Amino acid sequence: MVDDKLRTPGAVRDAERWTAHNYHPLPVVISSAEGAWLTDVDGRRYLDCLAGYSALNFGHRHPQLIAAAHAQLDRLTLTSRAFIHDQFADFCRELAELCGKDLVLPMNTGAEAVETGIKVARKWGYQVKGVPAGQANIVVAEGNFHGRTTTIVSFSTDEDARADFGPYTPGFTVVPYGDLAALTAAIDENTVAVLLEPIQGEQGVVVPPEGYLPGIRQLCTERDVLFIADEIQSGLGRTGATFACDHEGVVPDMYLLGKALGGGIVPVSAVAANADVLGVLKPGQHGSTFGGNPLACAVAIEVVRLLATGEFQRRSAELGERLRAGLEGLLGKGLVGVRVRGLWAGLDIDPALMSGREACERLAARGVLAKDTHGSTIRLAPPLVITEEEIDLAVAKLAEVLAG
Known part of the structure; x- marks a missing residue:
């Protein structure tokens, strides 16, 4: 004491x-x-x-991040996405280039990025893959941690996060983490995405078996399913590479990013994917008052530039x-x-x-x-x-x- x-x-x-x-x-x-x-x-x-x-x-x-925040605070902090501000395009372009993707959709928190990924995957499934309305399903892993919104806890296997928050959102199939055979068996004609962490952080930094991520990548390509990598904790330098997926040479269809993207100053998250995926969204279908705000973008631009040096x-x-x-x-x-x-x-x-x-x-x-x-x-x-x-x-x- x-x-x-x-x-x-x-x-x-x-x-x-x-x-x-x-x-x-x-x-x-x-x-x-x-x-x-x-x-x-x-x-x-x-x-x-x-x-x-x-x-x-x-x-x-x-110092570089604090300087960017100070400079932006003296100029402009919020416009909403009703207008375009002078930091927005640079942030989206530089993050897209870091990820090797066409487009970026900025949000605020990690859970928002995950929710965005779920919505985009479902809409892609209906509009591109041709899944019947209301039938889309997403395969996820036991021991996952993707956030604590009502939709996300619906497919959590952590009872502390899940218990007493029902009724739960349908549309998810849970399989053991690291078990490629179980994941393969869970995919059907209405599966639109596999969503998982390339390393499970909240579970105790659980690294999957070698070959698991490449196996998922191959499976998703063969079965016309999106591979969504939640790199909110594992990404942006944490594991000794820009993304944890990089360790096995895997490129997912969609990156979910957050946490370090805000430099420890402001909450910043983002979804990065190619135009054939993120392009399914149209005006009014998804958004955020604070997502991609000038202060967040100014800081996140410097984060991306720090990472670009390696x-x-x-x-x-x-x-x-x-x-x-x-x-x-x-x-x-x-x-x-x-x-x-x-x-x-x-x-x-x-x-x-x-x-x-x-x-x-x-x-x-x-x-x-x-x-x-x-x-x-x-x-x-x-x-x-x-x-x-x-x-x-x-x-x-x-x-x-x-x-x-």
Whole structure:
């Protein structure tokens, strides 16, 4: 427990008093941040190994991104899509080029990107594939996390996210993640899309078997089905490549992007696809008041330009190997499973030692912030600006926690 004279306990109590309890945060109250480091209201510093679930891939307050936001704040922040502003075309063009696609549809949150992808896939199915009205279905994976809207939780297998929010939206078939045979069997003549995460982040950074993503790509091509990759957490440099799909040379029909696209400053999401897919939408059929607003576009343009250099993808790949080596050295010393792809790691702690929540609380007490997922599993996703020394520090603090 911290000293009651400090500000943290009171701030925690106030948050619990006035906030709906849809989250169970660690009792840390942050007041400032820079790079990979956070400072709380009492002046204690923490190494950020969560990075806002990948929303902070470029660290806190990256100078290039902050400068873009400041400059845009002095000029124009919102017009709605009723008009065109001077940042819009550059954002859409540069993101489309990064993705290798024809078109971009900007939204705000990751869940909005997923909802957009679902709507587009259904409309494509009816107008292009010729699926009978009201019969479109989408194949998804067990253990998925695509957001928490009513449609999305309808095909979640996480009871915390799903229970008591029915009636549920039909039109989804759930198959085991990583099982290509099950996915193949689930596709029928009314299937319009396969929607999945190339790496399941919320499930504990679960990497599918080699050949799974290429198999899906081939299957979708053969069966005239859209392959939709939810790269909201895994994309934009997190895994050591621009997209997690890149590791197996796979190009989906549609990318769903978010989190890091806003540079940790504003919520920005987007759907990227070719004109034969996104072109099914016509004016009035989908939209957002804030989607593609000038401030969001100004920041996101700089995010895309940072990624276009390749620097952050290389950092993630190289530093990820250092993280992997350190974590694998803890196998048999409290860890029973380690999964790493770039600067993204899922760690299974021996459940006889402690829960994931308890491990994160003990890490926080030692100045490292991480997040548990389920049971005794935690994940690490530090900003891509982290240094070798800071990675070693995080691994050392985890070793202390596991040693008791």
